[in-house]
Amino acid sequence: MSLQEKSPLINEGTTAIKGLTIVTAGVFIVGEMAGSGVLALPKAVADTGWIGIVLIIVCAMASCYTAIILGRCWMIIQNRFPRYKEHVRYPYPAIGYEAFGNSGKHLVTFCVNFTLFGVSTVFLLIASENIQSLISHSLSFCAWLPVIAAILCPFTWLGTPKDFWAIAVGAMSATVLACLLMFIQILMDISINPDPHHSNTSFKKFFVSFGTILFAFGGHAAFPTIQHDMRRPADFKWGVMWSYAVIVLMYLPVAASGYFVYGDKLETDPNGDIILAMLSPGGIATTVTVMITAHLTFGYIIVINPLCQQVEEWLGVKQEFGIKRCIIRSIVVACNLFVAETIPHFGAILSLVGGSTVVLLTFVFPSLFYIRLLTMESDDGPQVIALHDRVIHYEIILIGIIGGIASTYSAIDDMASGASSFTVPCYVNASAAHL
Template identity: 85%
Template sequence: MIILCAISSAYTAIILGRCWIILQNRFPLYREHVPYPYPAIGYEAFGNPGKYIVSFCVLFTLFGVSTVFLLIASENIQSLFTGGISFCAWLPIIAAVLCPFTWLGTPKDFWPIAVGAMSATVLACLLMFVQILMDIKINPEPQHSNTTFKKFFVAFGTILFAFGGHAAFPTIQHDMKRPSNFKWGVIWSYAVIVLMYLPVATSGYFIYGDKLDTNPNGDSILSLMSPGGITTTVTVLITAHLTFGYIIVINPFCQQFEEALGVKPGFGIKRCIVRSFVVACNLFVAETIPHFGAILSLVGGSTVVFLTFVFPSLFYIRLMTMEDDGNKPVIIPLYERVIHYEIILIGIFGGIASTFSAIDDMASGASSFTVPCYVNASAAHL
């Protein structure tokens, strides 16, 4: 599934890049600065409905990703500091610490944070793989649970979440000196990502087996790794990545929210209030669903599926075959059409199944930490 999702996601990323090139060739206004390129592609393909649907999916994805980052960071910090502070109590502490950093401008103003986040992830994946291999001796005969319909599609949403960067791809391509070379950036980037994900995921599967299914500490494979210097270092590195990543991911969401409210660009009290409110909303969702795997599967199986599988192929077919302003439709070869239709159908069916499975997983109580933090706190107080 990891390999198939990576190949499919890389292909649709290249297709999305072609859509942006079409817009730049047809409409000179898109050669200048465009704050939201993906919704612009939706607009030129299907008008305002396409623009608004894409905008919603992008915002929902960014909000979900930032919530997941907040949850995992809290879980990691709880494991590092084994004092009396609970996982739920760490959430507001971390949110309060990160909140002032969200008041910064745009990602171009703090690009070193992205470099630091990526470096931390590469080193963490390497160390995780080493530690997992070292754990073979403590779990020589791992057991594996049977795969069910719900488990398969929850996994589908989770894995696709890992390759769901399409919301930002048109922005990256637009800022490139040579946008036509975007496909090579996609190919090399996905190759590096697979080299990081695949060893950790497969080694964890073959060595830990179904221990993760019954793990009382949630979905994180870190909680199954033997304690020691390597595990502690990995936890610190991943936590650093998550805190850096939170500042980056929440920023575009805040910018669009500010634009909708009419807040002028530039640092000011209104920006601080709006972005603090967004962080507070993040915190409320995290306290309500304090199980990052559930949110990860829900976002990955819903909006990420549409942004990754459905929209790129759908918009590409529409832009290539539409006739307006003197542009003649282009005939797409039959084999290419079949590929696009298959991707769209897989995306729609997989997205519906993954979303249903993720919601059912949360509603049935199959996930750990399903009870909201404030419910637990109220019960403890009573």
């Protein structure tokens, strides 16, 4: 028996000659997750009160922990089933399959693909709206949508995360700079907001905002794909820890300062750029908008990649670069574009379904699958999980369920009260303009 065969249940994993390092994996995590979430956090803190700042820290810790647990799940199935040490296009659904069979696989596949498709569509929408505000008010953001989609499309043809690490660096750099400048501008706005008022929270506002905070830490849909592309997948936890530290250092100053400076002046902007709408106009605010837009365009390429790989797996397309890959991924981008043109304000649907799938992928499935994989019968035998570990996992699952219910309730209530704006599709407006 070889040394590899004698290794414990979670060992060092397969070491690839080429692949992501701890640093580049962390860069991908920051580039994929941070950015759009930070825009909503000041309003979330305003609706929860100062306890929202504590919630951000607690949710960050819980999300970081489940990301590490998800990485352990991937190591478990790689060590139990050697076929997963080769390139796998669907690592998260594979974890669900080994834990709960086809039902687990199909549920994870739906959650991953719907979340990635929804988030990438929203990225496309917000980027188009920002570019319209920066470049041309005479050209509608509906007209900018196909332009941006066409520009981004060739970059989606890149194979896996290890093939476009420079894009992840760009996404992270843009977000870091945007958060730094936002924090500076908020501090400069103290003079025009000398006595901010903070309204009292309510049960509804608190839990709706709680769901927003959970959503801000929901990047797990792409994590197994990033881990699988690492030189040493067992080192994924180190990339997770340093990247979450960076994310918290970006989130907290903007969220806390926005709450203390603007107070209840924070209003939900129809485009979702909540904090951007509060910044005083000027060079800093313009630069922040440019950086956020850069993050969204870079992040689009990162987020849509696992979805494209899954579609290629369904259709039996080879992993090597070729015309079929280009065609299929172009069709996925076209579908994104069609949905964006059909529902110009995608926020309500994303909150209703995407919010629930995000919290399932982030706070429910990792702990649930981990407990199942360790306790199920295997060649290694079932593992004993300490009582305190079980309690931690069950608490995280409960947090995820509450967050999902809060997000779903928020969307339903918005639609029932008419707060959400389902505008006419872009192509209908275009047709009416020619009449």
